Amino acid sequence: MTPIVNGLQAEFAGQLAVIHLNAADPHIAAQQAAYDVRGHPSFVILDAQGQPQNRFLGPQPIETLRAAITAVLP
Numbered sequence: 887m888t889p890i891v892n893g894l895q896a897e898f899a900g901q902l903a904v905i906h907l908n909a910a911d912p913h914i915a916a917q918q919a920a921y922d923v924r925g926h927p928s929f930v931i932l933d934a935q936g937q938p939q940n941r942f943l944g945p946q947p948i949e950t951l952r953a954a955i956t957a958v959l960p
Contacts, residue, residue, distance in 0.1 A: 887927045890948045894955065901959055933958045 895904040907914045909926040917923070921930045921938055931940040931954045940954040 887945055890951065894948065894951055898955060902955060931955060931958055934960065
């Protein structure tokens with residue numbers, strides 16, 4: 887998934903922030919709970935106000951993630 891995420895990060899540079907979290911890091915438990923992340927890889931697409939708009943669990947096609955990102959961009 888890293889190449890897909892990195893590609894989307896480059897494609898939408900300046901339009902979104904991509905935050906990578908390591909599921910094995912015990913310090914991110916609060917973020918996992920806040921966004922209802924239960925497995926990995928997980929993707930949470932937030933709108934400009936920081937509200938979750940889409941959640942995806944497991945590997946996703948680039949088209950699925952691109953569409954979810956595009957839907958929240960102004």
